[in-house]
Amino acid sequence: MMPPDTTGSYEDLLLEQADELKALKIRAGNPSLREIERRASTLFADERVALPPSALSNMFNGGYAGRDKLLCLVRTLLSWDRTGQNCTPPAYGDPVLDPWHDRWETITKARPPRQRTRTTTDIVETAGTANTAEIRAAVAEALAEERERELAQARAFWAAQEAHDASDTRVLDLANRSSHHQADFTSLAVVAEPTKHADEFAGGARDHLISDKLRDQTTRFTKEIQGLLNRTIADHVQIKAVALQVGDERLFMLGHLLNKRTLTAHRFRLKPRAAKVELWMDVSFQLRLDAEREHLMVHKSFFGVFPSQDAKHGLFHYDYERDKAVGYPDAYLQVDATSELFSTLNDPRCDTGRSLAQLQFPVGGKRFRPCLEDIIEFLIVERLVLARDGYEKVIEAGREGFRKNQLMAAMRRDRATVEAFVARYGIRSQA
Template identity: 95%
Template sequence: MISDKLRDQTTRFTKEIQGLLNCTIADHVQIKAVALQVGDDRLFMLGHLLDKRTLTAHRFRLRPRAAKVELWMDVSFQLRLDAEREHLMVHKSFFGVFPSQDAKHGLFHYDYERDKADGYPDAHLQVDATSELFSTLNDPRCDTGRSLAQLHFPVGGKRFRPCLEDIIEFLVVERLVLARDGHEKVIEAGREGFRKNQLMAAMRRDRATVEAFVARYGIGSQA
């Protein structure tokens, strides 16, 4: 069985993501969670109207500022407990923006895959764009025809990667989508929570740095 701790933390996270999207740039998003057993590990997959049979999340509509344009967003997570079986951990995530419900190419997408095995950065950005300069930089012996869209730009690694709030803010401030009144407070509150969680995770994994900080500044320092 999926542990109660994993299920409870996933339920809270599901509500947070659904609330974030519906209070900022989307309408009627329904984040669903499906439990999986992968080898000896247990995890949950999350996404809008996630299909239990195909484990595929549906994209949802955004409201672009430009008239007569469609814009869809794809958001999915894969969650499990950390090594100590205490804290919820994102194993994979995907945030992408596309012109239709089933388009293969879009504007951009952020990917995160913990301990990615193919040599690319765990957290990276890919932009569906072209560059004349980049085309001249390809090594003709191995990279002929490679496009800018195939580059994986590193974005902070597992600890300091962008969060969903950052992507939402980008879409709003670059005047690509319409947002709800008060979206700024929702974004900032969610981002502050994400950053605190990441900081706590970093501290748990680097006790020596925490001890060095306390030794230098003391408990309760505001530095």
Template identity: 80%
Template sequence: MISDKLRNQTSGFTKEIQTLLNGTIADHVQIKAVALPVGDDRLFMLGHLLDKRTLIAQRFPLKPRAPKVELWMDVSFQMRLDAEREHLMVQQSFVGVFGSKDAKHGLFHYDYERNKVDGYPDAHLQVDASSEFFGTLNDPKCDPGRPLGALHFPVGGKRFRPCLEDVIEFLAVERIVQARDGYEKLLEAGRERFRKNQLMAAMRRDPETVDAFIERYGAREGA
């Protein structure tokens, strides 16, 4: 049976993501959560109108500034409790922007897969673009014709990877999509929560550094 702690924390995170998207660059996004058994563990899959049978989340449309252009966003998460069974943890996440509801290639996508086993960085960015110069750097024996979009750019690892708010900010400030008035406040609030959660997680995993900090700087009021 899935613990109430996992279900309750996942429910709260689901609402945060839905509120963030609908309050900034999207309309009528409905983030659904589906519980799955994984060996002796449990996890929740999250996504827009996630199908319980296929476990596939649907993309949702954005409003591009350019006329007569489609733009769709794909957002999904896999969540579980950490090793101590106390805190909600992202097992995998995907955020991508595409030119149609079903397109295989798009503008870019951010991926995160905890403890990725294929040698690529856990957190990485892939940009669907071309580069004549990069083509000259491919090893013809190993990677002939490898496109720029196949590269996995590391983006901060499990602790300091970009959050969904960063992607939304990029789309807004680069004038790719239309954003709602005052969207910046939602981004800053969400980003602050994310960073504090990541900092707390880092502190739990590295108590020696925490002790060293306290020994050096002491407990400061208002810090």
């Protein structure tokens, strides 16, 4: 990498940096912006630095970016070798990144005094001087930037205070409790609808309310997860759901004590068999409508076990992300462990220092991945946690429902196999 030209103008420095980034991108096999985004979210999930396509396009085309975003992009591109194969990215403080630190500092020093950030209102007011394509591109960029600022502000706020803004939240009643399950749903969650401002911000056209069918599906799934946990290995888990409008899509995020300010689920305590040991579980889901816009489907899920509320490393975690980047499994298991044998197998050219904990073990893919019931059963039968009486029936009923749903989804997507089965075995009615 060439050292930055400290004599150039601010714009020249940015264009020079963009050329270096493009060269690095080509060296990595010229991955798409979506591939870079997915890979960064996988490699650096704990660092909470997002690389949406709008931010990537901005950097590759000579736009300014903060240090964390720039270095995250560089490290992501360096996680591919010259042949396009996966390799271990440099750590944040690795000397190989020093030229990029120097370049960012040079650009930042040359940056003109900050001007007021352009909003969507500013863009609309200047619409008369731009064509439709330019307006749409500018609006999309402004929306992405404002969304990132909102998330950053929300996370900062969470460090000082956890609270719901009742005036911005429409509470849906998820009670529907039966006396049989009342002990398990002592404090049922709420579904937070996006504010009117947020919906207008996302593009205007939308349904005024969540349809009854969609609300029912979300309510049912939320209650099922909460009931499963509280009737097997946990107490007082409160699964909450937040509905967000993302472009034309509606996204539902579910987790323990989730709220719309942080968009982050809390961990909850388990009861380990061992004395004087803490054990916490992290369970979260992202749901969205399927292609036919009739059924909610899981877009992402995370199940992990950790020694504390905020520990980065734990026992293991199961991750699922639908249609992940090429080369990575949609569903995988990571175990926080070491192996002397594995350390001898690393390729010294690109995998020096890679640990067993970084391997992503594939576990069944989109259709046949483990369900939450499987993880709960594992914790119990391996004598890691205490369980409630009768947990077996709860787990079996939930797992049977999950598998039937997966089978139905597979049948909808593969009609030819269904027809072949019917042709061979016929349709037999149950007595």
